[in-house]
Amino acid sequence: MYSLVKKAVQAAAVGDTIYIYPGVYKEQHIAIAKTIHLKGIGLPVLDGEKKYEILTIRANNVTVEGICFRYSGRSSYMDIAAVRIAESRNVVIRNNVFEYAFFGIYSQHATACVIEGNRLSSDAKDEISSANGIHCWKSDSMFINGNTITGHRDGIYFEFVTNSHIKNNYSYQNVRYGLHFMFSNSDTYTSNTFRNNGAGVAVMYSNHINMYKNTFADNWGSAAYGILLKDISDGTIEGNKFQNNSVGVMMEGSSRLQMQKNTFAQNGWAMKIQANCMDNVITQNNFTGNSFDVATNGELVLSRFEKNYWDKYEGYDLNRNGIGDVPYRPVSLYAMITERNPSSMMLYRSFISSLIDKMEKVMPALTPVELKDDNPLMKPLKF
Amino acid sequence: MRTIVKYVMLDLLKNRIVMGYTLLLLVISFGMFSIDANSTKGVLSLMNIALIFVPLISIIFSTIYVYNSAEFIELLVAQPLKRKALWLSIYCGLALSLSLAFLIGVGLPVLIYESSATGLVLVISGLFQTLIFTGIALLASVKTRDKARGIGVSILTWFAFTLIYDAIVMLLLFQFSDYPLEKPMIALTMLNPVDLSRILILLKLDISAMMGYTGAVFSDFFGGKLGMLVSAIVLLLWAMVPVWFSVKQFQRKDL
Amino acid sequence: MLIASNVTKTFGKLKALDNVSVTCNKGQTIALIGPNGSGKTTLIKTMLGMVVPDSGFITFDQHNILHSWHYRERIGYMPQIGRYPDNMTIAQVMDMMKDIRKSNVLDEDLVKEFKLPALAQKKMRTLSGGTRQKVSASLAFLFNPDVLILDEPTAGLDPLSSEILKQKIIAEKEKGKLILITSHILSELDDLVTEVIYMQDGKLQFHKSIEQLQQDTGQVKLTQAIAHVMKTH
Numbered sequence: 001m002y003s004l005v006k007k008a009v010q011a012a013a014v015g016d017t018i019y020i021y022p023g024v025y026k027e028q029h030i031a032i033a034k035t036i037h038l039k040g041i042g043l044p045v046l047d048g049e050k051k052y053e054i055l056t057i058r059a060n061n062v063t064v065e066g067i068c069f070r071y072s073g074r075s076s077y078m079d080i081a082a083v084r085i086a087e088s089r090n091v092v093i094r095n096n097v098f099e100y101a102f103f104g105i106y107s108q109h110a111t112a113c114v115i116e117g118n119r120l121s122s123d124a125k126d127e128i129s130s131a132n133g134i135h136c137w138k139s140d141s142m143f144i145n146g147n148t149i150t151g152h153r154d155g156i157y158f159e160f161v162t163n164s165h166i167k168n169n170y171s172y173q174n175v176r177y178g179l180h181f182m183f184s185n186s187d188t189y190t191s192n193t194f195r196n197n198g199a200g201v202a203v204m205y206s207n208h209i210n211m212y213k214n215t216f217a218d219n220w221g222s223a224a225y226g227i228l229l230k231d232i233s234d235g236t237i238e239g240n241k242f243q244n245n246s247v248g249v250m251m252e253g254s255s256r257l258q259m260q261k262n263t264f265a266q267n268g269w270a271m272k273i274q275a276n277c278m279d280n281v282i283t284q285n286n287f288t289g290n291s292f293d294v295a296t297n298g299e300l301v302l303s304r305f306e307k308n309y310w311d312k313y314e315g316y317d318l319n320r321n322g323i324g325d326v327p328y329r330p331v332s333l334y335a336m337i338t339e340r341n342p343s344s345m346m347l348y349r350s351f352i353s354s355l356i357d358k359m360e361k362v363m364p365a366l367t368p369v370e371l372k373d374d375n376p377l378m379k380p381l382k383f
Numbered sequence: 384m385r386t387i388v389k390y391v392m393l394d395l396l397k398n399r400i401v402m403g404y405t406l407l408l409l410v411i412s413f414g415m416f417s418i419d420a421n422s423t424k425g426v427l428s429l430m431n432i433a434l435i436f437v438p439l440i441s442i443i444f445s446t447i448y449v450y451n452s453a454e455f456i457e458l459l460v461a462q463p464l465k466r467k468a469l470w471l472s473i474y475c476g477l478a479l480s481l482s483l484a485f486l487i488g489v490g491l492p493v494l495i496y497e498s499s500a501t502g503l504v505l506v507i508s509g510l511f512q513t514l515i516f517t518g519i520a521l522l523a524s525v526k527t528r529d530k531a532r533g534i535g536v537s538i539l540t541w542f543a544f545t546l547i548y549d550a551i552v553m554l555l556l557f558q559f560s561d562y563p564l565e566k567p568m569i570a571l572t573m574l575n576p577v578d579l580s581r582i583l584i585l586l587k588l589d590i591s592a593m594m595g596y597t598g599a600v601f602s603d604f605f606g607g608k609l610g611m612l613v614s615a616i617v618l619l620l621w622a623m624v625p626v627w628f629s630v631k632q633f634q635r636k637d638l
Numbered sequence: 639m640l641i642a643s644n645v646t647k648t649f650g651k652l653k654a655l656d657n658v659s660v661t662c663n664k665g666q667t668i669a670l671i672g673p674n675g676s677g678k679t680t681l682i683k684t685m686l687g688m689v690v691p692d693s694g695f696i697t698f699d700q701h702n703i704l705h706s707w708h709y710r711e712r713i714g715y716m717p718q719i720g721r722y723p724d725n726m727t728i729a730q731v732m733d734m735m736k737d738i739r740k741s742n743v744l745d746e747d748l749v750k751e752f753k754l755p756a757l758a759q760k761k762m763r764t765l766s767g768g769t770r771q772k773v774s775a776s777l778a779f780l781f782n783p784d785v786l787i788l789d790e791p792t793a794g795l796d797p798l799s800s801e802i803l804k805q806k807i808i809a810e811k812e813k814g815k816l817i818l819i820t821s822h823i824l825s826e827l828d829d830l831v832t833e834v835i836y837m838q839d840g841k842l843q844f845h846k847s848i849e850q851l852q853q854d855t856g857q858v859k860l861t862q863a864i865a866h867v868m869k870t871h
Binding site for chain 1: 423545546549552553556557560565568572577578585590591592593601
């Protein structure tokens with residue numbers, strides 16, 4: 001029995017399990033440099049007193065579970081974390097609770113670590129004074145599974161992280177992004193829910209990213225997106241649900257993305273595709289109840305829309321093959337107008353705006369000619 | 384006053400046009416909802432009904448009704464009645480029966496298919512349009528002696544509120560697109576009951592998009608309690624002010 | 639009881655009433671006579687408060703009628719053309735009037751004599767002009783008012799009904815009521831009226847008792863007396 005965790009860690013041999021009993025342990029800079037198993041019983045609290053980094057792991061195969069990390073230090077010039085994984089392999093951080101942390105879990109040069117079932121909540125007010133929940137930098141083959149993150153700057157942040165899998169996490173009400181990807185290639189994220197984050201989810205400067213079955217919901221604001229794709233290439237976006245976002249998907253400089261079987265419902269703009277995007281394929285998606293389906297900022301569109309269901313489609317299907325006989329143009333003139341003059345949103349759905357849209361449908365003059373779905377589906381797809 | 388309201392309503396409820404109006408609304412509403420499984424589209428179509436069709440019918444029907452009741456009004460003016468009470472009774476009778484028609488024709492289907500906050504805002508907006516445009520109709524008909532001219536004025540007023548006003552606003556928007564326009568736009572919205580109601584519905588229906596753009600100023604105002612209160616007061620004023628002016632005019636009118 | 643003092647009313651360029659002053663007293667039956675457009679109906683309407691005079695005023699029992707409406711409880715008015723809400727039945731119109739007047743003393747003589755109860759369930763729009771006049775007349779007398787203002791009461795009535803109405807007017811006259819009648823058919827007024835007011839171009843030409851008029855013109859019949867007046871004016 002030791003009264004301090006530090007002393008127990010010091011005394012432990014490689015492969016030992018340290019049990020931490022209930023209580024509040026106000027210790028600074030607990031460093032683990034050997035393979036041990038740190039296990040909390042009855043959720044003991046490790047308190048950083050808002051000054052210190054609580055736990056630093058610099059060894060392989062370390063497991064930390066069942067501990068509540070509270071009040072990590074905060075700093076405007078240093079990255080202080082509740083738990084840091086540094087230059088290690090096969091570390092497991094499981095079923096812990098993080099309260100009022102600056103950085104929650106910070107991984108640097110880590111490989112094949114598992115971050116699983118943790119609950120992170122903090123009290124971030126703005127982007128400058130807060131930090132990320134799960135922060136991974138220059139790591140590889142990480143597995144982030146079933147965590148709940150709220151009240152941080154970014155829920156999950158990836159920079160130079162490769163071959164990793166993010167799964168079943170719930171990231172909500174973070175001040176910036178629910179998930180933030182930078183320069184991270186060949187990662188997959190599946191079945192996560194990102195809800196009501198300051199600006200949604202951002203995936204930037206990365207390639208070979210696959211996104212399956214995620215939910216992006218309730219991201220409202222002038223710069224809020226279900227997902228922002230910036231300079232992304234060669235990814236698959238499949239089976240996701242975009243609901244109640246100001247913009248469902250915002251694409252900038254993205255190419256060779258395959259978007260299919262996604263649901264776009266009740267978004268302000270289901271998709272915004274900037275003119276610098278190319279060779280994306282958008283197929284077999286459902287677009288329902290969106291204020292605007294697609295908006296774009298130029299006349300050139302190099303992406304392909306094919307066999308989607310659009311609830312605004314007014315065409316007919318004479319040969320009854322389930323595919324509309326006339327193309328659907330998802331960009332309405334009024335979407336172009338509001339793009340140029342946001343205040344005209346005030347006149348949306350007025351008599352005059354419908355008149356303008358109807359006129360444009362009869363004689364397209366301003367909307368991009370090439371942006372169309374030649375084979376729009378008559379009925380929504382069932383996923 | 385209650386006596387006259389009773390008789391005006393009795394007269395109106397048996398009126399074929401009011402019955403037809405109710406039935407038409409009912410058919411349209413059920414039609415809109417049953418054509419599409421997606422009830423949002425139904426609500427959208429009904430929004431156009433509530434904000435364009437309802438004002439048109441309210442204003443034209445009320446104008447014609449007042450002109451057609453000229454002799455009836457004359458008969459009652461010679462009776463021991465306050466003119467103000469008589470005129471308000473006619474307004475109440477008209478407003479109540481047209482509101483009833485709207486409640487049955489649109490409120491009922493909305494209750495069945497879309498009993499949500501959006502549906503509620505839609506129905507309330509439609510009711511307000513009925514009250515407001517009936518009031519404007521009374522003002523138009525008390526101001527102009529000639530029936531044809533009065534109906535003309537009414538149609539023009541309706542046209543002004545539903546189309547011309549918005550066209551001018553749009554023109555302004557593009558003329559002054561370099562300036563921050565959110566606040567002036569809110570003010571401009573208040574000046575047109577149709578626009579105000581439309582935006583209240585939009586805030587339910589297209590909340591995602593509304594939050595996206597004009598952003599803070601706008602959603603803060605209309606989304607907040609103060610904005611809701613102000614909107615409600617403005618709509619009430621729109622319902623009362625024309626009627627009040629028409630009462631003043633009617634009290635001086637020679638019959 | 640009903641006094642108009644210097645009443646002037648213009649409709650656009652037309653001077654409908656030009657400084658008209660008349661005094662109508664209890665017990666009088668006054669014929670308001672004049673060519674078309676001489677201002678008879680306008681005068682009646684100003685007395686009922688339906689037309690607001692530009693200048694001058696009207697008193698009813700020494701009270702200015704401007705902005706007041708209670709005095710109309712004591713007036714029965716039969717308009718020139720009585721039109722009623724199309725969808726209401728005779729019974730409903732009657733009931734409505736009773737509702738408005740809230741009077742307990744009802745005089746249903748005319749209702750009975752015109753046999754209106756048999757038609758009670760008929761809609762107003764299906765009625766002939768004559769039947770409407772019967773309804774108007776019945777309503778004017780229904781509440782037993784002190785003052786009766788009848789604008790062309792017999793126009794459109796068949797001779798029989800005309801006679802019924804005339805008898806009723808005489809009966810009321812005997813009760814000492816003030817009765818004001820305009821009519822084109824002067825022969826009808828002969829045995830009714832006690833006074834004659836003659837108007838032309840909005841001006842009051844004269845207000846005389848019938849005896850005075852007979853004396854002045856040397857004519858016994860009202861028709862001839864008036865014809866005489868018109869020639870001389």
